Amino acid sequence: MLYSLYEAGYYASTPLRFAARATRDFWSSPLNPAKDSDMGRRLFANADLFANLTRRYGRPAWNIDSVEIEGQSVRVRQTEVWSSPWVKLTHFTRDMADMRRAGRRELEPAVLIVAPLSGHYATLLRGTVEAFLQDHEVFITDWSNARDVPLMEGRFDFHDFVDHVREMLRQLGPRPHVVAVCQPGPAVLAAASLMAEDGEECRPGTMTIMGSPIDARLSPTVTNKLAEEKPFAWFKSTMIDTVPAPYPGMGRRVYPGFVQL
Template sequence: MLYTLYEAGYYASTPLRSATRLVRDFWGSPLNPAKDTDLARRIFAGADLAANLTRRYGRPAWGIDHVEIDGQPVRVRPTEVWSSPWVKLTHFARDMADMRRAGRRALEPAVLIVAPLSGHYATLLRGTVQAFLQDHEVFISEWSNARDVSILDGRFDMDDYIDHVRQMLQQMGPRPHVVAVCQPGPAVLAAAALMSEDEDPSRPATMTFMGSPIDARLSPTVTNKLAEEKPFAWFASNMIYTVPPPYPGVGRRVYPGFVQLYGFISMNVEKHQEAHRRYLLQLMEGDGDSAEKHLEFYDEYLSVLDLTEEFYLQTVDVVFQRYLLPKGELTHRGRPVRPEAIHDVGLLTVEGEHDDISGVGQTQAAHALCSGLPAALKEDYVQPHVGHYGVFNGRRFREEIYPRVRAFIARGEMGFDSQELAA
């Protein structure tokens, strides 16, 4: 019922939204001789803010058409290389002629970035992709919005998620590298364990976990405590709704993205209010550059997707309430998941000192679980002065975290040091 009311509210506000757009376009038009007056800027700013607050935010574009490598621009083309109803595997193909001009002639390591399936689109990792494109063939998982998947395509749960991670790795050929950003950590570790036990030729050469809840019992955050304090039945009763028409997934039970977004905003209401107040002042003062940065952030932040009922509830149950992976009790389609079976996959964990989503220690827990790995294949790093987002985006990620990840992947590509492994 809530989903239907949400949609009804959106369509009911259409006349207001249309009116604010007309006002904004009139006072912002270069043909309006009063455009640059103080009054015009004030009216334009108010109308623009109202239009942005009431509009629908869809899947953002990647906006990556080139990357700079060794001072040379290299053209980039996102290409779909594999898909299912639930995910699209995108390869950011770099132009080979440009690569040769940049002095890169040999094949570079293939890296699968597993994006979170936790409410936002994969484009949240735009900065992550741009960094990795400097030295790697980059692939990323673009998860589908559950409301756009027909109920005829069936369920999608944690087992399906693990299967999809494994299938994407297999599409990339022998021994690719995998980077799990936040939420996918447990599923990626499970997939690596199953592939290692099966001696799958496409098992990763290295796996990097960034701010992942491998063991959510450690350094619990507000998010972790909420999952612990509420009984499982509360999540099933209060967080799940039915997709209404006209969406392709009509009738599917989902955890709506707008519900999660409301939860995120309610945790920092004053911060968001202040950000929009600054945006209004910037428009009134004619500070277009600062206003554009605000829009870029909120275009991404307010773009959300729905999760299937079964995937969301299993994540709450398995990862945040019963902690099955760190307790050695996780199974995949009835088969035990054994991280200790991983014996030749490099393991790097990265955490942020001020992470308020996955506390310090939650990602490091992967090292104890992967007891079959020699110390030479393990590395841990805690980045000072960053929160959750800073683990995979921003200046410190580019300048301090990414170089460590790049070096670790390079070691894995070379097979690590044989003397260290023997020791």
């Protein structure tokens, strides 16, 4: 019900958002002689703030067409090398002719960057990808929004998360590196542990965990403390809601990002 009310609020605000955009454009137009007045700047700022707060932001483009290596511009293209309904594994392929001109003739180590699953776009890590492209074959997870995955695809729980990480590491070949950014830390640690236990050839050569609370009891945040104060039943009844129409995942039970905020 909460998700439906949220969506209804978004669509109900559409006329106001259009009015705010029109107001913003009017007071920023170079043809408006009063645009630099104190009143004009205030009206523009208020309209701009309202328009931005009530809009939906789509998935940004990576905009990584080239990277500089050893002073040489190396062309980069994106290739989807593996996918499931829940994720696309993207390989940033560097042009080999450009790499040879930069003095790099051997295949460099592969690294899998596991981006946050919790509602962020993978493009949040654009700078990280560009940095790793200096010395690595870079792969990154581009997770789907659960509201866009049809109910017929089944559920996606922590065990599925671990299995996905294991399968993607296998795509990189023997002993790849893996970097977990924030929320995927525990799943990557579990996947690496299971692969090591099974002696898999593609188990990680190194594992780096950035900003991920492996032991949430240490340095507890407000979120950690809330988790200790409330029973599981409270989270299930308060935080989980059903995806409404017209999303492809209509009927799926999810933890909406706006609830977290």
